[in-house]
Amino acid sequence: MNIFLREIKNDLKPFVFWCIGLVVLVFAGMAKFTGLREGGETVNAMMAAFPKPLQAMFGMAGINVAQLSGYYAVIVFYVMICISIYGISLGANAAGRETVDRTSEFLFTRPVSRSRVLAAKLLAGLVYLLGFSILSYALSAAAVSSFRLGHGIDGEIRLYGLAVTIVGLTFYVFAAMLVSLVRRTEKGFLYGNLIFVGTFILTMIYDMLDNGGALRLLIPMRFFTAPEILDGQLNPAFAALSAVLICLFTVVTFYSFNKKDFR
Amino acid sequence: MNILKYELKSQAVSTVVWTVAIGLVFWGLMVGIYPLFQDSVADTEKIFESFPPQFAAVFGLEIKTIFSFSGYYGFCFGYLGLMGAIMASALGISVFARERRSRCSDFLLTRPLSRTGIFMWKLSACLILLAAVNIVYMILAVTAGEQNDTDMTLAGSSMLFTQLVFFALGTFYGGYAKRIRSAAGAATAIGFGAFIVSALTGLLDEEWMRFISPLKYFDPADALNSGSYEFKYAVTGAAVILICMGAAYRRFVKNDMKAI
Numbered sequence: 001m002n003i004f005l006r007e008i009k010n011d012l013k014p015f016v017f018w019c020i021g022l023v024v025l026v027f028a029g030m031a032k033f034t035g036l037r038e039g040g041e042t043v044n045a046m047m048a049a050f051p052k053p054l055q056a057m058f059g060m061a062g063i064n065v066a067q068l069s070g071y072y073a074v075i076v077f078y079v080m081i082c083i084s085i086y087g088i089s090l091g092a093n094a095a096g097r098e099t100v101d102r103t104s105e106f107l108f109t110r111p112v113s114r115s116r117v118l119a120a121k122l123l124a125g126l127v128y129l130l131g132f133s134i135l136s137y138a139l140s141a142a143a144v145s146s147f148r149l150g151h152g153i154d155g156e157i158r159l160y161g162l163a164v165t166i167v168g169l170t171f172y173v174f175a176a177m178l179v180s181l182v183r184r185t186e187k188g189f190l191y192g193n194l195i196f197v198g199t200f201i202l203t204m205i206y207d208m209l210d211n212g213g214a215l216r217l218l219i220p221m222r223f224f225t226a227p228e229i230l231d232g233q234l235n236p237a238f239a240a241l242s243a244v245l246i247c248l249f250t251v252v253t254f255y256s257f258n259k260k261d262f263r
Numbered sequence: 264m265n266i267l268k269y270e271l272k273s274q275a276v277s278t279v280v281w282t283v284a285i286g287l288v289f290w291g292l293m294v295g296i297y298p299l300f301q302d303s304v305a306d307t308e309k310i311f312e313s314f315p316p317q318f319a320a321v322f323g324l325e326i327k328t329i330f331s332f333s334g335y336y337g338f339c340f341g342y343l344g345l346m347g348a349i350m351a352s353a354l355g356i357s358v359f360a361r362e363r364r365s366r367c368s369d370f371l372l373t374r375p376l377s378r379t380g381i382f383m384w385k386l387s388a389c390l391i392l393l394a395a396v397n398i399v400y401m402i403l404a405v406t407a408g409e410q411n412d413t414d415m416t417l418a419g420s421s422m423l424f425t426q427l428v429f430f431a432l433g434t435f436y437g438g439y440a441k442r443i444r445s446a447a448g449a450a451t452a453i454g455f456g457a458f459i460v461s462a463l464t465g466l467l468d469e470e471w472m473r474f475i476s477p478l479k480y481f482d483p484a485d486a487l488n489s490g491s492y493e494f495k496y497a498v499t500g501a502a503v504i505l506i507c508m509g510a511a512y513r514r515f516v517k518n519d520m521k522a523i
Contacts, residue, residue: 052303197451
C-alpha cells in the first residue's frame with residue numbers, strides 16, 4: 001500500500017500537465033466545429049468521392065468531417081496519440097523508475113516480493129491512465145454539450161473512449177514489458193518510444209494505401225478505425241487481439257521483472 | 264577535442280538509425296506513394312468536371328494547390344519533420360543533459376576546460392551530426408525534384424532549419440528540466456506536441472497559431488510555391504533558436520551542479 005501511495009504521489013505532477021494539454025486539445029478542437037458544419041453537404045459529397053491517399057492528406061480517411069461524429073474522430077485521433085505516449089511513459093516508469101533513479105537497492109531490499117512491488121506500481125500507473133481516458137471522455141461529452149453541437153453522438157464518444165483506453169493500455173503494458181526485458185533499463189525507455197514513432201508513421205502509410213491489409217495488425221492506433229466505430233462497433237477481432245496482447249505483455253512483464261538483474 | 268569525439272561516438276548509432284529511417288520514409292513517400300497520389304488526383308479531377316461549374320470555380324483552385332506537388336511535399340514534411348524534430352530534440356537533451364542524468368557532472372567539470380569550452384565542444388558535435396543527417400536528406404530532396412533545383416534545395420533545407428529549432432528546444436529543456444529519466448521520452452513528447460499543435464493549426468485555420476507551431480516555421484510548401492519561406496515565421500524560428508540556445512548556454516555555464 002505504501003508503494004502504491006508513493007507512486008500515486010510521484011506521478012501526480014505529470015498527470016496534471018497531461019490533463020491541461022488534453023483540456024486545451026479537446027476544447028480548442030471542438031470549438032471550431034461550428035464553422036465546418038456550414039456547407040456540410042457539398043463537402044460531404046466531395047470527400048466521399050476522393051480516393052484514399054487524398055483523404056489521408058486531410059487526416060480523415062473514411063470519415064465524413066462535415067458531421068460532428070466524423071469531426072470528433074479527427075480530434076480523438078490526437079487524444080489517442082497523447083494517451084499512447086503517456087501510457088508508454090507511465091509503463092516504462094512503473095517498471096524502470098527505480099533503476100534509472102538508482103534507488104532499486106533501497107526498494108528491493110524491503111520485505112516485499114518483486115511481484116508485489118511491480119503490481120503496486122502498475123496499479124498506480126493504471127489509475128492515472130484510466131483517469132486520463134475517463135477525463136477525455138468526460139471532456140468530449142462536456143464540449144459537445146456546452147458548444148451545443150447537437151446530439152446523438154453519445155454512443156460514438158463512449159466507443160471512442162473505450163478504444164482510446166484499450167490502445168493506451170496496450171502501449172502501457174508494452175512499455176513496461178520492454179523495460180523489464182532489456183538489460184539496460186534506459187534502452188527500454190528508448191525502444192518503447194521509437195516503436196511508437198514507428199507505428200505512427202505506419203498509421204499514415206496505412207491510411208494512404210487502398211488496401212492496408214495485414215499492416216493493421218502492427219498498428220494499435222488502427223485496431224479500431226473510425227468508419228467501424230461510426231457504424232457503432234469496436235472491431236471484435238481486434239478487441240480480442242488487444243485483450244490477448246495486454247494479457248501476454250502483462251505476464252511477460254511480471255516474469256522478466258522477477259528475473260531482472262538490477263544494476 | 265576528446266569531448267567532441269566522445270559525443271560523436273555516443274550518438275553515432277542513433278544518428279545513423281534516424282538518417283536511414285528518415286531517408287527511407289522520404290524515399291517511400293516520394294517514389295512509392297507519389298505515383299499513387301498522382302493517379303488519384305487525376306481521378307479526382309475527372310470527378311470535379313462532373314460537378315456544376317460554379318462548384319469547381321469555388322473549390323477547384325484550392326484543390327489544385329492542395330493536390331499539387333508542393334501540397335503533397337508539405338503533407339509529407341509534416342511526418343518527416345516530426346521524425347527530424349524528435350531526433351534533434353533527443354540529440355540536444357541527451358548530449359547536454361548527459362552528465363546531469365548519469366550524475367557525473369563533477370567528473371566532467373573538474374577537467375581543465377572552461378564550461379564555455381565544454382559547451383562549445385558539445386555543440387560542435389551536435390552540429391556535425393545534424394549536418395550529416397541533412398547532407399543525406401538534401402541529396403534525396405534534390406533528386407526527388409519535380410521543380411527546379413533552387414526551389415528543391417530550399418524545400419530540402421526545411422529539414423535543417425526545423426531540426427535546429429527542435430535541437431535548441433531540446434537543449435533548453437535538457438538544461439532546465441528538474442529531472443530527465445529518458446531523453447527519448449521527452450523528445451517524443453516534444454515532437455508529438457508540436458505535431459498536434461500544427462495539426463490543430465491546420466484544422467482550426469487560425470493564422471496566429473502558426474507562431475506557436477515550430478514544425479511550420481519553415482514550411483517547404485511555401486518554398487516550393489513562392490521560392491522563399493514566409494518571413495515572419497522564419498524570423499520567429501530564428502528567434503526561438505537564438506533564445507533557447509542562449510538560455511541553455513547561460514544555464515550550462517552558471518548552473519550549480521549537485522554533488523552526489
